[in-house]
Amino acid sequence: SQTIHQWPATLVQPVGSPLSLECTVEGTSNPNLYWYRQAAGRGLQLLFYSVGIGQISSEVPQNLSASRPQDRQFILSSKKLLLSDSGFYLCAWSELAGANQETQYFGPGTRLLVL
Amino acid sequence: DAKTTQPPSMDCAEGRAANLPCNHSTISGNEYVYWYRQIHSQGPQYIIHGLKNNETNEMASLIITEDRKSSTLILPHATLRDTAVYYCIDSEGGSQGNLIFGKGTKLSVKP
Numbered sequence: 730s731q732t733i734h735q736w737p738a739t740l741v742q743p744v745g746s747p748l749s750l751e752c753t754v755e756g757t758s759n760p761n762l763y764w765y766r767q768a769a770g771r772g773l774q775l776l777f778y779s780v781g782i783g784q785i786s787s788e789v790p791q792n793l794s795a796s797r798p799q800d801r802q803f804i805l806s807s808k809k810l811l812l813s814d815s816g817f818y819l820c821a822w823s824e825l826a827g828a829n830q831e832t833q834y835f836g837p838g839t840r841l842l843v844l
Numbered sequence: 845d846a847k848t849t850q851p852p853s854m855d856c857a858e859g860r861a862a863n864l865p866c867n868h869s870t871i872s873g874n875e876y877v878y879w880y881r882q883i884h885s886q887g888p889q890y891i892i893h894g895l896k897n898n899e900t901n902e903m904a905s906l907i908i909t910e911d912r913k914s915s916t917l918i919l920p921h922a923t924l925r926d927t928a929v930y931y932c933i934d935s936e937g938g939s940q941g942n943l944i945f946g947k948g949t950k951l952s953v954k955p
Contacts, residue, residue: 765943767945772846772931772944772945772946772947772948773888773943773944773945775942775943788942819887819888821887821943832878832890832893833890833943834890835880835887835888835889835890836887837886837887838885838886838887840885
């Protein structure tokens with residue numbers, strides 16, 4: 730069965746510091762991968778998605794970047810964190826199961842607090 | 845912004861069926877109806893999805909009206925662990941469809 734891991738689970742960082750969040754998926758090959766952010770009391774916002782190694786699509790302009798160095802590894806980074814980067818970061822994966830059927834499955838999330 | 849509308853909250857007695865409604869007034873022909881739930885401080889959990897026909901799995905049943913403008917998620921025997929925020933989403937799925945989560949329905953299962 731497939732599993733998705735994220736770490737760290739929680740992170741407190743000062744403004745201006747760098748960031749690296751990691752997501753890995755097991756039990757599947759060539760998944761689509763996604764990074765979402767959920768601000769407190771709000772819905773999920775899609776940040777990036779990737780359909781393959783080195784292929785990254787950005788959904789919103791921001792202070793963050795994403796990379797996919799390996800098939801089942803997705804990394805979210807920032808060179809200098811802003812206060813507004815605080816939130817709950819979720820990684821998700823999907824695979825094509827039929828025509829237009831790609832259910833997304835989410836990881837446990839990383840809670841980031843920028844002070 | 846979310847394309848679906850849901851009641852903000854519902855209560856259900858433990859052991860009873862929980863019926864969560866959703867309106868999909870702008871759903872398009874190639875969009876599926878997805879249901880997820882999010883327990884506090886955890887990632888969203890996939891529950892079920894469907895296109896036109898009613899669906900059932902080990903977690904829940906999904907009833908979709910013939911015009912596809914509304915759906916109902918049914919948890920047949922709610923437990924305290926089913927307390928969560930439930931989201932219905934119209935999506936083409938995967939990289940073709942951004943999952944836009946609205947505010948969902950906060951379901952409280954009470955003993």
